[in-house]
Amino acid sequence: MNNTTVPPIETHLKSIQTLIQTAKFNEAIAQSKALQQQVTEQQHHIELWYLMAIAQRYGKEFTQALTSINALLELDALHSRASQEQGYTYLALNKATQAKLSFEKAVQLNPSLVGSWHELIQLYRQYGQQEQVQKAANHLERLKKLPPALLAVTELMHEGKLLKAEQICRHFLQNNKRHVDGMCLLAEIGMELKVYDDAEFLLASALELSPNHIHARSQYLNLLIRLGKYKAAEQQVEILLVTQPDNLSYKIAKANTLTGLGKIAQAITLFEQAIAQDDKIPGFYLQLGHALKAQGDIKKAVAAYQKAYQLNPSYGDAFWSLANTKTYRFSDEEITKMQRQRTDENLAIADKVQLHFATGKAFEDREDYQRAFQAYQQGNDLQHASNGFDINKIEQQVAEQIKYCTHELFELRRNLGLNSPDPIFIVGLPRAGSTLLEQILASHSQVDGTMELHNILGLASRLRGRESNKKEQENQQESQYPKNLAEINPTYFKRFGQQFIDETRVYREQAPLFIDKMPNNFLHIGLIKLILPNAKIIDARRQPMACCFSGFKQLFAEGQDFSYRLEDIGRYYQAYLKLMAHWQQVLPGFILTVNHEDVVDDLEKQVRRILDFCGLNFEQSCVDFHKTKRTIKTPSSEQVRQPIYKSATEQWRHFEPYLAPLKKVLNIE
CATH class of the missing domain: 3.40.50.300 (P-loop containing nucleotide triphosphate hydrolases)
Incomplete structure (x- = not known):
């Protein structure tokens, strides 16, 4: 009887890592290729492509390294370390422009990648981008000040491993109870997990320990705005503006706070002042548009949204905000732009989702219901995949x-x-x-x-x-x-x-x-x-x-x-009916x-x-x-x-051929 057991995949991966660390690059590549033939899970393929790319780069097989990275990115376009590895390989090939773009994408996906920031500082110097050099250096300095445990937490967070990050962060804080940066990180994880009470308590406590901690106060401000606690947010933003009166992001935060408090005219003035200071930031126009829309000045709101997408043609939120006025009608040119942008593989998920929904609205307005539903479905599928919702709860x-x-x-x-x-x-x-x-x-x-x-x-x-x-x-x-x-x-x-x-x-x-x-x-x-x-x-x-x-x-x-x-949505509606019937009874x-x-x-x-x-x-x-x-x-x-108008009550019937799953759940023939 044969009692030999096959070693788990993790053992093989560690073996390949050891080969790379001992400069046995050809053996590492050979083992990776052999293992690729045996594994079935996508995550294992991703890990093997990554290790193979590193071994190929160290072995000076740069073209093959890029091929491995591209294969990895096809499986996971948001793999930050793959973008970093791509940057190193481009550097080795003396392709500085491509390297800079790869490192920028890496830190956009995961701002805690120390290696990418190091390389970006050199590349920004090479291109004479002094302001970018300073920003990158400041960020790198913050990362280097973090204890190793918290640096690991930031990496895990940006890789989406939130529960693991939370576990390490809590363990760290048990031994370092007054560590404000640790509290800020745990609060950030809380916000990602939507445990807002925990996050609010942590940040308030952090500020009691360190009232001059700008990052903690900024985080607290953003959380209060998200929770709709605008009066408390207004107090926090005023403190921040005393310390940094010219900080544009704080001015914008104050304007958002004023919008939340219904002080729309004051908010609009602040947005306009921020735009006068820097008229190249699309998000400023978007938020100005929201304030104008809330006030009822739809014509100016539309102009602000249009300016936002003119500055950034892939800005999904600007197109969706136009669609979300419910009265705006997209031109042929705008529909072509949206169609082109939403097929861009490198586009952020949020932008892609917003562009799908906006395109759906554009086609619906033109009574092209099949293409409208297709676009809505694509937007919904992407959004559902990223939110982890469970109707059973x-x-x-x-x-x-x-x-x-x-x-x-x-x-x-x-x-x-x-x-x-x-x-x-x-x-x-x-x-x-x-x-x-x-x-x-x-x-x-x-x-x-x-x-x-x-x-x-x-x-x-x-x-x-x-x-x-x-x-x-x-x-x-x-x-x-x-x-x-x-x-x-x-x-x-x-x-x-x-x-x-x-x-x-x-x-x-x-x-x-x-x-x-x-x-x-x-x-x-x-x-x-x-x-x-x-x-x-x-x-x-x-x-x-x-x-x-x-x-x-x-x-x-x-x-x-x-x-x-x-x-x-059908099951949610049924659950709602069931609970409302209960409330009426009791x-x-x-x-x-x-x-x-x-x-x-x-x-x-x-x-x-x-x-x-x-x-x-x-x-x-x-x-x-x-x-x-x-x-x-x-x-x-x-x-x-x-x-009041009656047209909306029957709009769904245009989409009836595609709504069988909904009808089934709602028990509608």
């Missing part, structure tokens, strides 16, 4: 809400929350007509429109807890929340309600009532009832096919990861369901019904909602500035 969350948010819970914990009647929550699915309902209500003299506020989601995240987030990722076990709603200290509910009112005050004006239109809050209606028992909940509902397909062709900024597969009278089609068919009747539910007198301005001047930051902003 949403279905589990819904099951847990139904299991624990019972009649008994609401009886047991009745009247513990804050009695404030101020908030009106509009919930449901995105693209279900919530912006229209918000515009109707915000046209009333007693109601302030705000935006999609993250506060309830943030509270739910805190109640869920960090450890259970990890468990959910690994084992699909039940999380602490909502089970803990029956267990936590009764005094917390009023405190949570007060905290919500206090934190959202900055988005309000003088009206007694205000709107939070975060659609995902439908998952947390039980929590809302417990902390704000006198709040109003409006469920914005739309016919399933129209709603789901409208979501499928929308590229969201963040937070709607379910919308990039037809099966996922909280009778707490929620008003408003069907979008009913609003379109008889606007005044539905306006009166909504106002009655909110305890408000009828005002004609709510029927004439399109005349209301206010800041609107959602994709539907231009649509709700026009009188």
